[in-house]
Amino acid sequence: MxxxxxxxxxxxxxxxxxxxxxxxxxxxxxxxxxxxxxxxxxxxxxxxxxxxxxxxxxxxxxxxxxxxxxxxxxxxxxxxxxxxxxxxxxxxxxxxxxxxxxxxxxxxxxxxxxxxxxxxxxxxxLDSTLEHGLKNGMKFYRDTDTPGRCFMKKTIDMLQIEFKCCGNNGFRDWFEIQWISNRYLDFGSKEVKDRIKSNVDGRYLVDGVPFSCCNPSSPRPCIQYQVSNNSAHYSYDFQTEELNLWNRGCREALLxxxxxxxxxxxxxxxxxxxxxxxxxxxxxxxxxxxxxxxxxxxxxxxxxxxxxxxxxxDTFKSTLENLKNIGKMNQVDAGTEGAEGDGAKTQAVSTVS
Structure with missing residues (x-):
């Protein structure tokens, strides 16, 4: 029917x-x-x-x-x-x-x-792509003097400003990488030396974030250095200052x-x-x-x-039958060609004999 x-x-x-x-x-x-x-x-x-x-x-x-x-x-x-x-x-x-x-x-x-x-x-x-891409991009943030990577700082900063985000999963991601270029570090300073020596990989790590992580809605000037140190700032509580920095990670925002x-x-x-x-x-x-x-x-x-x-x-059955017939025709053609080849070899042997 x-x-x-x-x-x-x-x-x-x-x-x-x-x-x-x-x-x-x-x-x-x-x-x-x-x-x-x-x-x-x-x-x-x-x-x-x-x-x-x-x-x-x-x-x-x-x-x-x-x-x-x-x-x-x-x-x-x-x-x-x-x-x-x-x-x-x-x-x-x-x-x-x-x-x-x-x-x-x-x-x-x-x-x-x-x-x-x-x-x-x-x-x-897309989530996996963004996670690895942002992680690598943050590592190159400090390479402003390296050809091919000098644009990464601007890219990350513009991304964080546009999407109101910070880091990969959050602003704490910046605490785990050296995002300040060696060019702007005073290696004669005891503080710099101590921070580098205290790190296994010899990196200069700080509990700070780039300026682009700052939330302009914050009622106080942005605190981007010593973010987790309450005693370093007047009337500051690291756990409750939610408006100071963007809390959302850029991976979540872009995703x-x-x-x-x-x-x-x-x-x-x-x-x-x-x-x-x-x-x-x-x-x-x-x-x-x-x-x-x-x-x-x-x-x-x-x-x-x-x-x-x-x-x-019925249409499905007839389609399967047609496909099977096409497969059988190919097998027959292959078998015919093989038989012709065997016949040719036999004839050649007879001729040699």
Whole structure:
């Protein structure tokens, strides 16, 4: 039994073709929107590529760009097919490739659904990328005189100011690395020598943070050095001075920013997928309704259209059988070639003898 079997007359076929033509142009516009979203996300990720550990994060924007391009191509072509379907002479040239085109549409819609899923499920990978990238970026914060790293200080400072965050997981991360360049340390000072000697790796560690960690909403001047020393500052309690520094880590801030962006894009792409599925089903109904016209010389006669000629179960079985037959044909061809090769070898031996 056919799936979604619908009866059509000439008027219904024309309305379906016109409706699909209009839907394809809307889908073409949606493809441009998806392409623009992918481009925007790629630019946003490029802005902060220095604090990302690898290029896996660009898989989502690259996929969105590809979906946008393919959607524009597929829907532009489908719009042309729907427009030509009103003229039997023009539609005849599309008949040989229409089945192949519909198969490609199915694969394309599966790809769109896959992109929707990764937009929602890539949070874990992005979290790991940001954690390692920010950790490495903070290590290079002091290398203002090193070629290739001299920009890292500005990058981290602008990041912390823009996203109102501090460190990787929090401001205490700065206590564990030397973020002050040796160029600005007085190695003749006893304090500097003692701090370096007290550290196994010979680093100058302080309980301080860069200026970009300071919260401008704090009612007092920012305390960025000796942050955990209550006696070093008047009327100061390290545990209760929450407004002094940003408490949120930059990994959490960036993860929330990019996750919200990708989730919003995933919802939009999901709507595009639903629209594309509607267009594909409509195109299949139009194709089968035109193919099933009993008398081509009488275009006004009724016809039937369907999405699947057999039931879903029968269609699945026939598809598996076709795949098995293709596999058997390949095995037969390989066996034939082997037999021909053995025959040629036997003939060669006979000739030598």
């Amino acid at each position: 056919a799936v979604m079997k619908v009866k059509f007359n000439q008027k219904k076929r024309v309305k379906l073709a016109q409706g699909l033509w209009l839907m394809n142009w809307f889908s073409l516009f949606a493809g441009i929107v998806v392409f623009s979203m992918g481009l925007f996300l790629k630019i946003e990720l490029r802005k902060r590529s220095e604090v990302m550990d690898n290029s896996e994060s660009h898989f989502v924007p690259n996929s969105l760009i590809l979906v946008g391009l393919l959607a524009s191509v597929f829907n532009g072509l489908a719009g042309k097919i729907c427009y030509d379907s009103l003229d039997p002479a023009k539609f005849a040239k599309w008949k040989p490739i229409l089945k192949v085109y519909l198969v490609l549409c199915v694969l394309f819609n599966l790809f769109i659904l896959f992109v929707v899923l990764i937009c929602f499920l890539l949070r874990g990978s 929330k920013y990019y996750s919200n962006m990708m989730s919003s894009m995933g919802i939009i792409v999901l709507f595009v997928w639903l629209f594309e599925m509607s267009v594909m089903i409509g195109l299949r109904l139009l194709h089968t309704s035109l193919e099933s016209i009993a008398n081509p010389e009488d275009p006004e006669c009724e016809s039937e259209g369907w999405v699947l000629e057999k039931s879903l179960k």
